[in-house]
Amino acid sequence: MDILIVEADADLAGVWAGFLRRHGVRSTLATSAAEAYAALRSRSYGAVVLDMELPAGAAFEVADFATYRDPGVPIIAVTAESFFSDSTIFELIPNARALMRAPLKLDDMAALVEHYGGRHLTRQRARASGT
Numbered sequence: 001m002d003i004l005i006v007e008a009d010a011d012l013a014g015v016w017a018g019f020l021r022r023h024g025v026r027s028t029l030a031t032s033a034a035e036a037y038a039a040l041r042s043r044s045y046g047a048v049v050l051d052m053e054l055p056a057g058a059a060f061e062v063a064d065f066a067t068y069r070d071p072g073v074p075i076i077a078v079t080a081e082s083f084f085s086d087s088t089i090f091e092l093i094p095n096a097r098a099l100m101r102a103p104l105k106l107d108d109m110a111a112l113v114e115h116y117g118g119r120h121l122t123r124q125r126a127r128a129s130g131t
Helices: 010-021 033-042 055-069 106-129
Strands: 002-006 026-030 047-051 075-079 096-101
Touching (some): 002 010, 002 033, 002 055, 010 026, 026 033, 033 055, 047 055, 047 106, 055 075, 075 106
Parallel strands (some): 002 026, 075 096
C-alpha cells in the first residue's frame, strides 16, 4: 500500500514513514501544501496522513484537494491542539476517518492506515474490475 504523509517536520515524517515501512506500507512525504498537491497530482494513495497544523490553514486545502482527486481517499488527521476535541474535524473534512493526537502512538497510526487504506484500495480494485 502507498500512502501520502503530509507533515511540516521532515524528520518527524521520516520517523512515521520508517515505522510504516516496517509494516509493509510505502510512503510519499510532503512537508508543505505545494509538495502535497504535486504528490496528489501524480498518483492515487491508499490514505493520507495529514498534519492539521500546516501553516495558514493549508491542511484544509490539502484535504479538499485530496478529496477532489480521489473522492474516497481516507484522511487520518493528526494534531497536538485541542481545537478539534469536539469532533468538528469530521464535519470539516468529510473524508476524515480518524483524528490522532500528537505525539502519536505509532502502532495506532499503523493500524488506522492499514485498516482504512486497505478498505479504500479494496473498493478501488472492485470498481476497476467492474464488480
